[in-house]
Amino acid sequence: MFGTAFVAALSALAWLAWLGWDSEHQADPATGVVTGPYEAWQVAGCGISLLILLVVAELVGVRALPASAALTLGFTAAWTTQAACSDTTGLYAVGSMMLLAGLGTAAAMASGAVIGIRDRRGHTSGEVKLTPRTPRSRPISGRSGYSISVSAGRRDGRMRCSPARRVRPGSTGRESNIA
Incomplete structure (x- = not known):
């Protein structure tokens, strides 16, 4: 139980460290296209951090399903809290559901890969x-x-x-x- 809570807290901290501090949108002066608030390097770094967190948690003994769920829920809760405070359209709820589904699927696939690799090593x-x-x-x-x-x-x-x-x-x- 302690391990899953630790995974959830660390995934929320990963969001804060990589993405939580950036709320500025970038506008391309030539085309006028507005992007952001996150840069590609921030999203990639956050994704790699979450993957490392999940793999290490499973290797030290946190079971795969609770680790995946904790990572997904912790990160989604952190993102949703910030998005709900700054969104005036109410579309943060759609983004939150998309994040929950996408990150949950990715975490489950990563956990399956960790289990497969760990079991192939042969005990x-x-x-x-x-x-x-x-x-x-x-x-x-x-x-x-x-x-x-x-x-x-x-x-x-x-x-x-x-x-x-x-x-x-x-x-x-x-x-x-x-x-």
Whole structure:
């Protein structure tokens, strides 16, 4: 719980540090087009900061879904507070919903990538392995030629199952002709 609150607070601070201080619009003198208030480098820096925050939070143990939700809600709340104070049209609510949907989607995709990369690194503990049956082991499933061994749990407390291998009865399982 503390980790998610910390993520929400840091995401609001990222908004304040990168975007919260700039409220000036820029006008192009040649075309008269008004842009802003944010410059491209501010938005890019803020996005990279949020990505780093999310990845670090997940790597230190904050669960992916709460971290993504906290990042999204903290940043959106900070943006909405400032926008509501300065908007006279009421369109800040539309912008707030668009920010919530866009940042929520991006955070969920980034969390999925972190989970995928973390899980591909392969934790050896916690795997369920199908090994050849020895005369001393009895197969749990009741089929000849199979035995199941389970090692201790992984650091994150989840079990990880590896694909089962079928070993011919009478073989040691170390030959290259495993079916």
